Amino acid sequence: MAENFAERPAPESVRLIDFEEAKAVPGIVPGTFILVVNGTKPYLNMTVRLSPRVYIAQPEYWGIEVVGSLSGIGLPATAPYTESLPLDGITGSKGIEVIGAYRTERIDLP
Numbered sequence: 001m002a003e004n005f006a007e008r009p010a011p012e013s014v015r016l017i018d019f020e021e022a023k024a025v026p027g028i029v030p031g032t033f034i035l036v037v038n039g040t041k042p043y044l045n046m047t048v049r050l051s052p053r054v055y056i057a058q059p060e061y062w063g064i065e066v067v068g069s070l071s072g073i074g075l076p077a078t079a080p081y082t083e084s085l086p087l088d089g090i091t092g093s094k095g096i097e098v099i100g101a102y103r104t105e106r107i108d109l110p
Contacts, residue, residue: 013069013070013071014067014068014069015050015067015068015069015101016065016066016067016068016070016099016100016101017039017041017042017046017066017067017100017101018039018040018100018101018102018103019037019038019039019066019100019105020038020039020040020065021037021038021039022035022036022037022098022105022107023035023036023107024036024087024095024096024107024109026088030085032086032087032088033086033087033109034084034085034087035050035064035084035085035086035087035096035098035107036082036083036084037050037066037082037083037084037085037098038080038081038082038083039066039080039081039100040078040079040080040081041068041078041079041080041081042068042074042076042078043068043070043074043075043076043077043078043079044075044076044077044078045057045070045072045074045075046068046069046070046074046077046079047065047068047069047070048066048068048081048083049067049069049070049083050064050065050066050067050083050084050085051064051065051067052064052065052085052090053065053099058090058091058092058093059093059097060093060094060095061092061094061096061097061106062084062090062091062092062093062095062096062097063096063099064096064097064098064099065092065099066083066098066099066100066101083092087109089110094106094108095108095109096107096109097109
C-alpha cells in the first residue's frame, strides 16, 4: 500500500495556491521558529493550510506546500488569508522552501 502512494490519483478539491509573503519568525522557546504565510485566496469559502512534504531523509530545504481546499460550491470572491505552522521537526539542514501554485521561496534558518 505505502509503496504506491505517489501513484494514486490527485484530489480535485485540493490545489496549490499562491502566496504573497512567507517568513519564519522566532517562537517563544529559543531556537524554534514559526512559518507565517499570507496571500489572497481565490474563493471566499476556501480553507488554506500549510502542508509539509514527507521525506525519508532530511533535505537541505524542507518543502511546505500552500494548499487550498473547497467543499461544495466555491464563492467566487477573493479574500486575504494568513496561516502559520510551527517548524518543530520539519526543517531542512539549511531551512525551508514554501511552495505555492506559481512560485517557491526558500527561507534559510540558523
